[in-house]
Amino acid sequence: xxxxxxxxxxxxxxxxxxxxAEGPKHGYAMIQDIEQFSGTRLxxxxxxxxxxxxxxxxxxxxxxxEDRRRPYCVTPDGLAALQAYVRTLEQVVSxxxxxxxxxxxx
Amino acid sequence: MRWILGLYPQAWRARYGDxxxxxxxEYPASWLTGADLMLGALAAHGDxxxxxxxQQHGIPPVTREQCLSIGLGVGWLMPWLIVLHDERAILVLPxxxxxxxxxxxxxxxxxxxxxxxxxxIGLGWMLGHIxxxxxxxxxxxxxxxxxxxxxxxxxxVRLTIAFVMLTILVLGRPQWxxxxxxxxxxxxxxxxxxxxxASIGPRHWWGLGVAVVISAAGxxxxxxxxxKLLDGGFPLGWLVLPLGTGVGTLALGSRxxxxxxxxxxxxxxxxxxxxxxxxxxAALALPLLxxxxxxxxxxxxxxxxxxxxxxALALGRPLSKGPNRPGRRWAGLAIMAAALGLVMYTAAARGxxxxxxxxTRRCVDGHCVPTGFLGWLSGSRxxxxxxxxxxxxxxxxxxxxxxxWSRRRLLSAWEPKDVAAYPPxxxxxxxxxxxxSGDPPDxxxxxxxxxxxxxxxxxxxxAAHPHETVREWFHRVYxxxxxxxxxxxxxxxxxxxxxxAERAAAAxxxxxxxxxxxxxxxxxxxxxxxxxxxxTRLAHLFAVLTVAAMSAGMMGIVxxxxxxxxxxxxxxxxxxxxxxxxxxxxxxxxxxPSG
Numbered sequence: 001x002x003x004x005x006x007x008x009x010x011x012x013x014x015x016x017x018x019x020x021a022e023g024p025k026h027g028y029a030m031i032q033d034i035e036q037f038s039g040t041r042l043x044x045x046x047x048x049x050x051x052x053x054x055x056x057x058x059x060x061x062x063x064x065x066e067d068r069r070r071p072y073c074v075t076p077d078g079l080a081a082l083q084a085y086v087r088t089l090e091q092v093v094s095x096x097x098x099x100x101x102x103x104x105x106x
Numbered sequence: 107m108r109w110i111l112g113l114y115p116q117a118w119r120a121r122y123g124d125x126x127x128x129x130x131x132e133y134p135a136s137w138l139t140g141a142d143l144m145l146g147a148l149a150a151h152g153d154x155x156x157x158x159x160x161q162q163h164g165i166p167p168v169t170r171e172q173c174l175s176i177g178l179g180v181g182w183l184m185p186w187l188i189v190l191h192d193e194r195a196i197l198v199l200p201x202x203x204x205x206x207x208x209x210x211x212x213x214x215x216x217x218x219x220x221x222x223x224x225x226x227i228g229l230g231w232m233l234g235h236i237x238x239x240x241x242x243x244x245x246x247x248x249x250x251x252x253x254x255x256x257x258x259x260x261x262x263v264r265l266t267i268a269f270v271m272l273t274i275l276v277l278g279r280p281q282w283x284x285x286x287x288x289x290x291x292x293x294x295x296x297x298x299x300x301x302x303x304a305s306i307g308p309r310h311w312w313g314l315g316v317a318v319v320i321s322a323a324g325x326x327x328x329x330x331x332x333x334k335l336l337d338g339g340f341p342l343g344w345l346v347l348p349l350g351t352g353v354g355t356l357a358l359g360s361r362x363x364x365x366x367x368x369x370x371x372x373x374x375x376x377x378x379x380x381x382x383x384x385x386x387x388a389a390l391a392l393p394l395l396x397x398x399x400x401x402x403x404x405x406x407x408x409x410x411x412x413x414x415x416x417x418a419l420a421l422g423r424p425l426s427k428g429p430n431r432p433g434r435r436w437a438g439l440a441i442m443a444a445a446l447g448l449v450m451y452t453a454a455a456r457g458x459x460x461x462x463x464x465x466t467r468r469c470v471d472g473h474c475v476p477t478g479f480l481g482w483l484s485g486s487r488x489x490x491x492x493x494x495x496x497x498x499x500x501x502x503x504x505x506x507x508x509x510x511w512s513r514r515r516l517l518s519a520w521e522p523k524d525v526a527a528y529p530p531x532x533x534x535x536x537x538x539x540x541x542x543s544g545d546p547p548d549x550x551x552x553x554x555x556x557x558x559x560x561x562x563x564x565x566x567x568x569a570a571h572p573h574e575t576v577r578e579w580f581h582r583v584y585x586x587x588x589x590x591x592x593x594x595x596x597x598x599x600x601x602x603x604x605x606x607a608e609r610a611a612a613a614x615x616x617x618x619x620x621x622x623x624x625x626x627x628x629x630x631x632x633x634x635x636x637x638x639x640x641x642t643r644l645a646h647l648f649a650v651l652t653v654a655a656m657s658a659g660m661m662g663i664v665x666x667x668x669x670x671x672x673x674x675x676x677x678x679x680x681x682x683x684x685x686x687x688x689x690x691x692x693x694x695x696x697x698x699p700s701g
Contacts, residue, residue, distance in 0.1 A: 027129040043139050044129050045146025048122055052150070068128035 012042060012050040017059065017074055017082040024063055024073040027051070054078065107135045113147040 019033045027047055035041045054060040059078030063071045107130055
């Protein structure tokens with residue numbers, strides 16, 4: 001399990017959007033989900049830094065609070081951004097894989 | 107771990123604070139979590155600055171409270187500069203105060219305010235070089251960045267931080283540490299402000315009793331120390347007294363907010379001011395402290411400065427009795443500033459030893475001459491010119507004149523177009539009050555409902571700014587549709603109440619009625635509609651730069667300025683005073699010709 005300071009500099013927004021693409025989640029549920037599907041454990045400061053940026057960009061939005069916990073959901077703009085990012089990643093992955101094969105390192 | 111959340115910007119905490127706390131309750135925290143939260147706080151401050159740069163709505167006026175907080179910060183700083191460097195620093199205090207008061211009452215833009223701030227920091231640099239400039243920035247940040255919250259917790263906590271950091275940075279000497287409990291007391295005050303319960307109970311009275319006991323013990327130690335009946339009693343008393351004040355504040359913090367708000371703040375501020383000013387002036391007035399006990403004298407002088415500022419604010423709020431009468435509060439500030447200037451002038455005129463009494467003597471080779479105020483009266487022409495009272499008096503006149511002029515301008519400057527100067531705070535949560543009862547509605551009940559609305563609105567983040575008219579206030583809070591509420595308010599307030607009751611039910615739906623906790627945790631548009639956003643954001647930038655500069659200084663990257671501390675060392679080594687501790691006075695007459 002990866003649990004290092006570099007997680008701050010990874011693409012946390014991508015992880016958050018990917019988590020919320022499944023459905024609305026509050027902060028702690030997001031941390032658990034991201035840890036489960038990516039092996040990256042986000043710290044609260046990192047997570048809420050990303051949440052505030054995404055909310056400001058209009059890619060996620062807050063739902064009514066449940067007790068003190070507030071779930072977030074991804075907006076249509078956020079889904080579009082996530083799709084674009086995934087397409088870019090897929091292209092990078094395919095190119096990288098092809099070049100590795102070309103270099104004799106399958 | 108939750109305390110780290112206090113390092114985040116106010117607006118951030120208002121938006122994410124509750125859910126972040128809920129998350130931290132569930133999250134298995136480690137040291138890495140703490141480091142991550144601190145980095146997150148820095149990033150949030152950076153986000154604010156970037157948001158400012160993106161903002162396209164111009165720079166709004168800086169509020170009077172922010173200017174006043176800067177004035178208080180600079181006023182608090184000045185005694186340190188006087189002690190550390192040059193008694194001539196006294197001359198700039200009233201001028202700086204006048205500048206900030208003038209700015210405060212003329213609703214300056216952030217650009218103007220930044221220009222004044224740069225000037226103050228430049229003065230600090232000139233007087234104190236690196237240490238003075240950094241200290242100015244700390245004081246400015248502490249006041250400026252924190253005055254935007256309805257509960258004053260942030261202000262007091264950051265002032266505490268500023269006190270502690272400044273003490274460590276500029277002074278760094280154990281004998282100055284008595285300043286620290288003062289900071290702790292102020293911090294406790296802030297916590298009490300933010301966590302007062304809704305009702306008063308027996309435990310609060312117990313707390314008040316404990317506070318009285320602690321304060322009495324502190325005062326007793328002070329007196330015993332001053333009278334030299336107990337060795338070390340004075341610093342010990344100075345340690346204990348603020349703790350008593352803090353506990354008392356916690357106990358008194360349980361009082362309910364009175365109608366229209368503010369009086370409780372004034373009462374509490376008066377309590378703190380009384381503790382600080384009383385202890386400080388009592389010790390300053392008694393010339394019994396050792397001549398070379400410079401740190402305690404300087405600490406007392408600083409306490410007097412802070413106490414004077416708090417007292418002025420405390421006096422001003424209950425006296426003003428509303429949002430549109432700043433004159434009396436301003437008068438209180440002017441009086442306090444003038445008194446502080448006189449006290450400090452006397453300290454300086456005595457010959458670089460702050461905190462001296464008005465009637466003092468200095469003996470050289472058995473020949474005693476009066477110094478201080480009497481020294482100015484009876485001294486030689488050279489002494490009078492050197493210790494001229496004219497400059498501080500002129501500065502005080504400038505202060506008063508500027509204040510009078512700005513007040514006159516304030517009273518005559520309102521125009522209807524000013525109503526649109528502030529964007530409405532459309533994010534406020536609104537719930538209707540209970541409509542007036544009776545058919546037709548009972549007039550007295552209508553008035554009660556109206557005052558209940560005022561009570562709910564006063565004292566919160568969206569309360570009336572001191573310089574605002576009622577129309578400006580209502581427009582800012584409720585938007586253009588607030589005119590009906592304004593009319594209703596004016597009718598109820600000024601007696602023209604013919605058909606008020608019928609319109610009350612409709613107009614009162616505009617009042618924000620959410621309880622305090624709901625208001626604090628409501629969703630607030632992040633980085634967009636902060637009414638004091640740019641100033642606060644720039645102040646946070648200041649905070650980041652200040653912390654960086656302080657870190658560099660502490661790590662030795664920035665060499666200490668030679669002048670800082672040299673003044674104190676000169677006292678300790680006796681170079682400014684003779685071996686007996688008396689001042690060495692230079693003869694101005696030329697020596698006999700050689701040969």
